[in-house]
Amino acid sequence: MHDIATNFINLDAITLVYLFGVGFVGGLVSGFIGSGGAFVLTPGMMSLGVPGLVAVASNMCHKFPKALVGAIKRAKYGQVDVKLGIVLGISAEAGVLYGAQIQENIKKAFGDAGSNLYVSVAFVVILATVGGFVLRDAWKTYKSGNMHAEEKAGKLARWVQSINIPGTMVYFKALNARVSILFTIPLGLATGMLAATIAVGGFIGVPSMIYVLGAPSLMASATELVIAFVMGLGGSFKYAMHGLVDIRLAMIILAGSLFGIQLGAIGTTYVKPFMIKVVMGLIMVIVLFSRGLMVPVYLSQLGLIEKLGDTTVKLLKNTSFAIMIFALLLGAFIVLRAMWQGKQAEKLLHASGALEHGEV
Amino acid sequence: MAQSTTRKKPVGKMFFMGVISIALYATLLHKQELINSNFAQGGLYAFLPIVTAFVFSYFHGAFTGHFWTVLGIEAAKKKKEVK
Numbered sequence: 001m002h003d004i005a006t007n008f009i010n011l012d013a014i015t016l017v018y019l020f021g022v023g024f025v026g027g028l029v030s031g032f033i034g035s036g037g038a039f040v041l042t043p044g045m046m047s048l049g050v051p052g053l054v055a056v057a058s059n060m061c062h063k064f065p066k067a068l069v070g071a072i073k074r075a076k077y078g079q080v081d082v083k084l085g086i087v088l089g090i091s092a093e094a095g096v097l098y099g100a101q102i103q104e105n106i107k108k109a110f111g112d113a114g115s116n117l118y119v120s121v122a123f124v125v126i127l128a129t130v131g132g133f134v135l136r137d138a139w140k141t142y143k144s145g146n147m148h149a150e151e152k153a154g155k156l157a158r159w160v161q162s163i164n165i166p167g168t169m170v171y172f173k174a175l176n177a178r179v180s181i182l183f184t185i186p187l188g189l190a191t192g193m194l195a196a197t198i199a200v201g202g203f204i205g206v207p208s209m210i211y212v213l214g215a216p217s218l219m220a221s222a223t224e225l226v227i228a229f230v231m232g233l234g235g236s237f238k239y240a241m242h243g244l245v246d247i248r249l250a251m252i253i254l255a256g257s258l259f260g261i262q263l264g265a266i267g268t269t270y271v272k273p274f275m276i277k278v279v280m281g282l283i284m285v286i287v288l289f290s291r292g293l294m295v296p297v298y299l300s301q302l303g304l305i306e307k308l309g310d311t312t313v314k315l316l317k318n319t320s321f322a323i324m325i326f327a328l329l330l331g332a333f334i335v336l337r338a339m340w341q342g343k344q345a346e347k348l349l350h351a352s353g354a355l356e357h358g359e360v
Numbered sequence: 361m362a363q364s365t366t367r368k369k370p371v372g373k374m375f376f377m378g379v380i381s382i383a384l385y386a387t388l389l390h391k392q393e394l395i396n397s398n399f400a401q402g403g404l405y406a407f408l409p410i411v412t413a414f415v416f417s418y419f420h421g422a423f424t425g426h427f428w429t430v431l432g433i434e435a436a437k438k439k440k441e442v443k
Contacts, residue, residue, distance in 0.1 A: 008396050011389070061409055065417030073425065077435060236413070240399075240406035247399050247409045251388055251416050258417070258424040266428065269435040346436055 008246045009049050016252055018048070023062070023256030029331040030257070031070050031264020033280045034224030035202025037257065038063055039287060040328050042199055043321060045249060054246050057239030059199060061250035064232030066257045071225035073265040079218050081174035084209070085226025087181060088188040092201060092227050093234045095192020103196060113301035120298060122197045123291035130207050131284025137211075138277035147272045150216075153177075157214030174209070174219040187212060188227070195231055202228065203284055210277075217276040218268055260332075267335045270342025279331050286327035293320040374426035381420040 009015070022044050026037025038059055045055035074080050107115040141147060153161065153175070165180040172179060187208040195201030202224045209220035239245055268276070293316050300308040308316075388395065399408045428434070 008400070011392070061413055065413040065421075069417050069421035069424075072421075233410070237406055237410055240409045241402055243400035243402035243405070245399065245409045247395060247412055248388060248392060250409070250413065251385070254413070254416060255385065255420060258420050259427070262421075262424045262428050263433065266433060266435050342436060 008054065008248070011248060011252070015048055019045075019249065019252045020256035023253035024260040025256075025328050025332045026253075027066060027070075027257030027260025028264040028267075028335055029260075029279070029283070029328060030066065030202075030225075030228075031073070031261035032221070032267050032335045033202065033264075033276055033283075033331070034206050034221035035200050035228055036280065036283055036331065037260070037328065038199045040324050041253060043324070047321070050246070050249065053239075053244050054249075056199070057236070057242075057244035058246045058249040059253070060232050060239060061236040061245045061247065062253040062257060064229050064236055065254055066261055067225045067228035067232060069258055070261040070265055071222065071229060073262060074222035074225060074268065077222075077265070077269055079222035079268065080226060081172055081215070081219055081223045082226055083170070084172045084174050084184075084213075084215070085223045086230060087170065087172075087184050088191065088205065088209075088223075089227040089230025091185045091188025092192035092195065092205070092231045095189035095194075095201075096196045096231055096235050097192075097238075098189070099193035099196025102193075110302070113298045117295065117298035117302065119197055120291045120294050122194070124288055124295065126194065126198075127203065127284045127288035127291070130203060131281050131288060133211075134207055134277050135281030135285055138274050138281055141274045141277070147274050151273055153214030154211055156212055157210075160212055161214055172213070172215075174215040174223060175213055177214065179213060183212070191227060192231060195228075195235075201231060203280075206276075206280060217273040221268070221276050221280075222265075263339075264335055267339040267342075270346075271338040275334070275338055279334050282334070283327045283331045286330065287324055290320045290323035290327065293323070369430045369432075370426045371430055374423060374430050377419055377423035377426060381416075381423045384416055384419060 022040060026041060028037070030037040041059045041062075042052075042055045045058065046052055050058070071080055071085070075082070103115060103118070106118050110117075157175075160183050161175065161177040161179055163180060163183075164178075165182055168180040168182050169178040170181055170184075171177070187205070191201040191205035191208070194204045202221075205224045205227050206217075206220045209215040209223060210217055215223065236245060296305065297308060297313050297316050299305045300313075398405060399412075
């Protein structure tokens, strides 16, 4: 594996600033919704000339320490269910290994284009269904005017919580209920498989904790950080055993993302819980379009449709990447705006309190 | 005296952690060749990047936390209990 080291890119000042910046925005979003910043980093590194596998490995190696810092921060706000995170994280780890195996088999059978097509289709199908559902739910909450109301477990979650399978029941504080691990295992597996495929397991992990298990949004997004830590640690070790982690890339991204994740975590204390769903749903739906644009490119590479011209391919690739960055920036903007508004409201409250007590 | 209730900002801690963090990053960038050739050997050398990630996250994580606190960006004071 010594030859891999020679594939590590040279770092200049622009690259450093770029990685730091993308890391910061990714960290901000991850701190808020539990994951979601990573999907831009792998293609972002590849655009710098980093080989695909090194990009995936280095991304993962920045993710687990970032998730750890975020989880500790949010645990201080009482938002983390460590037990649920570890239980889901372990099965997610198995999902990652299985997902990576599927990826490898597809690559062997259909080459790079086949593998890329599989990833894009997974992106589009999952983001369309789950993202659409999350966004619709957030919209319904907004329309109903119950944004301040305490979140209640939905019908499916109440059913899951009502099933008693002796010998498999575990109490989780996020749910304030006992749930059979026979329900959590497939959810963890799906989260891990998605992480292995599109780098963001949280797009299944967080909604499944909310809608299937009945966790409140804030706790689900914070607990996702524990899952990301468990998954990322195992995944990073596996890649590092093959000498694929470029620690410089990972640590520079981490430099920016730790600033971001702290800020994103603080942001969760200022917003109404449904904002987690808004940001997550919006990012998912926008990223879906980004990946959707790439489907014709891979179809043409596989010869399933007419061959596309070089200019068209380049245009689609650039537009897809730009949309992905837009999704992340929009998420970051919503988080910062919500935080700003929350901070202003808090100041006003303090000012009126001071007035009432005749301190001004 | 409204100020009397204001907590002291962790400026000293921020600088301390910041200096260590900068030293770690300076070492990483100045010893790139050495680090790359050792860290990418695979096998048991896998522990090197993992331990590095933990060390960086500890010092840089503490620094970034104090950084926002010093800037006055902290969690909402009248936070609703999240259960």
